[in-house]
Amino acid sequence: MSFASFADFLAMGNHGAYVWSAYGICLVVLVLNVLLPLQARRRYLQDEARRMRREESR
C-alpha cells in the first residue's frame, strides 16, 4: 500500500480532484461502451422476433 490511511488514499496528496475525476470519466465511458451495444442488441432481437412472427402469421 502506498497510502497510510483511506483518507490519504482519497486525498491523493492534494491531487484527489484530478485523479478521481479522470478515473470517473474513464469509468463512465468504458461502461457506456459496454451497455449501449448490449441494449442495441436486445432491442434488435425483440424487433426482429416481432417482425418474423408477423410474417409467419400472414
Place this chain on the structure above:
Amino acid sequence: MSNLMNWTWFHKLGSPKWFYEISGRWLPGLAIAAALLLLVGTVWGLAFAPPDYQQGNSFRIIYIHVPAAFLAQSIYVMLAVAGVVGLVWKMKLADVALQQAAPVGAWMTAIALITGAIWGKPTWGTYWIWDARLTSMLILLFLYFGVIALGQAISNRDSAAKACAVLAVVGVINIPIIKYSVQWWNTLHQPATFSVIEKPAMPVQMWLPLLIMVLGFYCFFAAVLLMRMRLEVLRREARSSWVKNEIRGLVEGKR
C-alpha cells in the same frame, strides 16, 4: 492446389456465418480477461504503485491516459488495414469491422484527451496548449468523427464502405505524426513511456501495472468490437436463414 489451401482461412473470414460462430466462442474469454486485467491494473495503479517523485499522485492518471492513447492510435491503424482489405479484396466483413471500431476509437481518443487535460492542470499549470502532440490527437478525434459521419451519411452501403475505407487509409498519415510529434517539435508533453529497445525509465512497481492496464484496454476493445460486429452481422444478414434461426433461438432461449 496447396496455394489455394493456404488461403482458405482468409476466405472463411469473409463469411459472416463463420465469423459469427468463431467470435461467439472468443467473446466470453476476452470479456473475462478484460475485466480481470482492468480491475487488477486499476487497484495496483491507484493504491499500490509508488507516487512519482516530481508529480506526486497526479501521475496515477497515466494508468488510464496511456492505455487509452495507445488504443486510440492502434484502432485507427486497424481502420486503415480494414480499409485496404475492403478495397482490395472486397471483403464485406472488413467494412463491418471498420464501421464498428470507429466509434470505440473515438471514445478512446476522447478519454486520452480529457484525462490528459486533467493531468495537465497540476503538472503543466494548464488544461490545454496547442502543441504538436495535443493538436495531432485532436485531429485524430476529428478523423474518427469523419469516418463515422461518412458511414452514416451515404445510404448506399458499398459507396459508404469505399468512402470510409479511403478516409481511413489517407488519415493514417496522422499516426506517425502523433508518435514523433514529441521529438519533431518543442512540447510540454513528456516523451514515450514505453520503448521496445530501451529499458523503462520507471521502476517496475510503476510500469508493471501500466502494462497490465494496456493489455486490459486491448482486451476490452477486442470484446466490445466483437460484440458490436456480431450485432451488425445479424443486421446485414437478416434475410438469410441462419440469422433467422439464430434470432429465434436467442429470443426463445430467454423465455
